Amino acid sequence: MGELLTLFLSTVLINNIILSQFLGMCPFMGVSKNRSSALGMGFAVLFVIVGSSIITYFLYHGVLVTFGLEYLQLITFILVIACFVQFTELFLKKFSPSLYKSLGIFLPLITTNCAVLAVALENITKKYTIVETLVNSVGVSVGFMLVLYIFSTIRERLDMNTKTPKAFLGNPLALITAGLMALAFGGLAGLI
Numbered sequence: 001m002g003e004l005l006t007l008f009l010s011t012v013l014i015n016n017i018i019l020s021q022f023l024g025m026c027p028f029m030g031v032s033k034n035r036s037s038a039l040g041m042g043f044a045v046l047f048v049i050v051g052s053s054i055i056t057y058f059l060y061h062g063v064l065v066t067f068g069l070e071y072l073q074l075i076t077f078i079l080v081i082a083c084f085v086q087f088t089e090l091f092l093k094k095f096s097p098s099l100y101k102s103l104g105i106f107l108p109l110i111t112t113n114c115a116v117l118a119v120a121l122e123n124i125t126k127k128y129t130i131v132e133t134l135v136n137s138v139g140v141s142v143g144f145m146l147v148l149y150i151f152s153t154i155r156e157r158l159d160m161n162t163k164t165p166k167a168f169l170g171n172p173l174a175l176i177t178a179g180l181m182a183l184a185f186g187g188l189a190g191l192i
Contacts, residue, residue, distance in 0.1 A: 004132070004135045008142075010134075010192050011143055011191055012139050012143040013143065013188045017115045018143075023113075023115040024144060027106050028151065029171065032155050037102045040099040042146075042149060045113070045144050045145065047088055048081065049140060052080050053136075056123070059080065088110070115144065116190045147181065153176075154181075
């Protein structure tokens with residue numbers, strides 16, 4: 001149980017997929033302008049990462065390894081992720097049209113979000129069990145959502161500031177802020 005807690009905390013805080021590996025930067029920069037969109041994207045990514053990780057785990061061990069087709073893992077994982085994103089998009093369009101509109105083009109971009117594919121591949125390459133796969137996937141997703149939400153609150157405050165020099169408005173200041181957040185989260189490395 002202690003190992004699972006360590007795995008969860010390390011993926012949320014220390015080995016955060018955005019701040020330590022710089023994966024998933026497109027939704028991180030694009031959807032982080034307000035808190036509600038950031039939270040919605042975080043839950044969408046959580047659903048896609050956890051669901052696709054579980055399916056890819058069983059698909060890899062139940063089909064690809066059984067039939068000696070391990071070399072097809074990349075294409076198989078991409079197809080599973082694409083299907084999950086389409087399902088998520090249809091679900092949001094039907095049950096939360098306002099969130100669907102606020103996420104805009106960034107929702108289909110979850111398909112090409114390298115963080116989702118990286119988690120599925122990492123679960124296989126590190127030879128995680130199904131429980132470890134689930135904990136790792138939830139941890140990465142929670143870490144993604146946490147950083148996205150914190151970053152969105154900072155960006156909202158920065159956008160209200162009228163004393164920011166013009167050269168730093170928008171993405172330059174956002175990238176500086178992301179760098180400072182990476183340093184802050186990097187300071188937690190000695191925690192575990």
